[in-house]
Amino acid sequence: MIITHIGGPTAIVEIGGWRLLTDPTFDPAGGHYAFGWGTSSDKVTGPAVAADALGAVDAVLLTHDQHGDNLDAAGRALLPSVPVVVTTTAAARRLGHADPRGLAPGATAVLEGDGRERVEITATPARHGPPLSRPIVGEVAGFLVRCAGEIAWVTGDTVLYGGLRRALAGVDIDVMLLHAGGVRFPITGPLRYTMTGARAVELLSVVRPRVAVPVHYEGWSHFRDGRAGLEAALAAAPADVRSRVRWLVPGDPTAL
Numbered sequence: 001m002i003i004t005h006i007g008g009p010t011a012i013v014e015i016g017g018w019r020l021l022t023d024p025t026f027d028p029a030g031g032h033y034a035f036g037w038g039t040s041s042d043k044v045t046g047p048a049v050a051a052d053a054l055g056a057v058d059a060v061l062l063t064h065d066q067h068g069d070n071l072d073a074a075g076r077a078l079l080p081s082v083p084v085v086v087t088t089t090a091a092a093r094r095l096g097h098a099d100p101r102g103l104a105p106g107a108t109a110v111l112e113g114d115g116r117e118r119v120e121i122t123a124t125p126a127r128h129g130p131p132l133s134r135p136i137v138g139e140v141a142g143f144l145v146r147c148a149g150e151i152a153w154v155t156g157d158t159v160l161y162g163g164l165r166r167a168l169a170g171v172d173i174d175v176m177l178l179h180a181g182g183v184r185f186p187i188t189g190p191l192r193y194t195m196t197g198a199r200a201v202e203l204l205s206v207v208r209p210r211v212a213v214p215v216h217y218e219g220w221s222h223f224r225d226g227r228a229g230l231e232a233a234l235a236a237a238p239a240d241v242r243s244r245v246r247w248l249v250p251g252d253p254t255a256l
Contacts, residue, residue, distance in 0.1 A: 001150055001175050002255050005248040007047045009063070009070055009157070009216035011177060012054070014253070016117030016148035021082070022061045022177065023216075024075030025068075026051040033068035037136055038187040041069060045219035048251030051078050059084040059111060061121065063156035063179075064128070064140040065091035069220050070157065084111065086121050088139040103141060105167070117148040124167050126158035129193045137193065150174045153209070157183075157216065159192060160199040168207050175256050176209035181217035182225025197229035201237045204244060211256045212245050 002014040009023035029046040051074055060082050065071045079085060085097045086109050092102025101109040103123035111119040124142035127134060142156035142164075154177045158164060182196035194216070195203065204212055217227055227247075234242050248254050 001152060002253050003175065003177070003213055003248060004049070004253045005213065005215055005250050006049045007045060007250050008219045009179060010047060010075075011213075011215055012057075012253075013061075013145065013152055013154075013175075013177075015145060015150060015152060016119060017114075018058045018111065018116060018119055018147065019056060020059050020061055020119075020145065021054070021057045022154055023063055023070040024051070024060060024078050025070065025072045026074035026078065027068075027072040029219075031068075031072070033072070035067050039185040039222075041220045041222035043069070043072075043220055051075075054078075057082045059086055059121075061143045061145070061154055062087035062091060063126065063142065063154065064088055064138060065094060066138045067157075069216075069222075084109075086143065088123070088141045090139040105141065105163075120146040122146070124153070124156070125163045126156040127161050127163070128157045129159065130191050131161075133191075133193075144171065144173075153177065153207075155179045155203075157194050160195055160203050164203070165206055171207075173207060173209040174211065176204075176207065176212045178204070178212050178214050179216040180214055180225065180230050181220075181223035182229055183222050184224040185222060196225045197231070197233035200230055201233040201241060204241050205237070208241075209244060213248055213256070214245065 004012040089102035092100035105125040122144040126140040128137040128140040145152040180200040183193040
């Protein structure tokens with residue numbers, strides 16, 4: 001498996017001859033994005049790879065479409081050129097794509113063709129905030145990707161909660177794309193909308209992937225925990241947990 005972290009939640013996952021793009025965000029730095037209900041964020045880092053330099057993409061794995069830090073203007077412009085978009089059921093209805101695969105948690109989409117290995121993509125639960133926040137923040141998913149005897153997991157934007165623990169129990173994950181950063185907004189005080197470093201390390205201790213790649217922890221002003229928070233939590237974690245984390249250089253394809 002080869003992973004190229006482009007920035008924020010955006011990465012290319014190369015597995016079994018397929019090239020899958022996660023959460024396309026290709027706007028330059030400097031934009032201001034409103035998320036609704038008085039929340040917003042500024043983009044402070046641009047992508048390490050431009051959209052027109054990606055090469056062929058077989059499918060987009062879109063954890064949700066309603067927030068600009070997961071699908072921005074340039075990312076939306078890219079979608080029509082990609083054959084398949086795997087996403088939430090709500091996003092599939094909104095996007096107007098030619099082949100949207102809207103998945104509820106536990107449902108699976110299959111990619112086949114061109115003599116390549118079969119890919120199974122299963123939606124995993126995600127809660128993008130505190131209890132009872134889903135009607136406000138909207139539907140979000142993670143994705144388990146099974147192909148050629150390997151399993152990748154994109155957590156999506158989520159906090160750590162029981163439904164997430166239960167969904168991943170007993171799954172042997174090779175590569176985990178870990179959304180962290182501890183999102184927080186002034187208007188909602190101490191409430192968190194993604195995992196802090198401490199909660200991310202707790203999830204790592206439960207799931208125990210072969211390799212965990214942190215993504216979506218930087219590049220936006222609403223990340224209040226960031227890389228420093230995750231590194232501090234890892235420093236206090238057992239060596240077996242620390243050894244699983246691999247920080248990627250944005251733009252560099254890395255075999256894992």
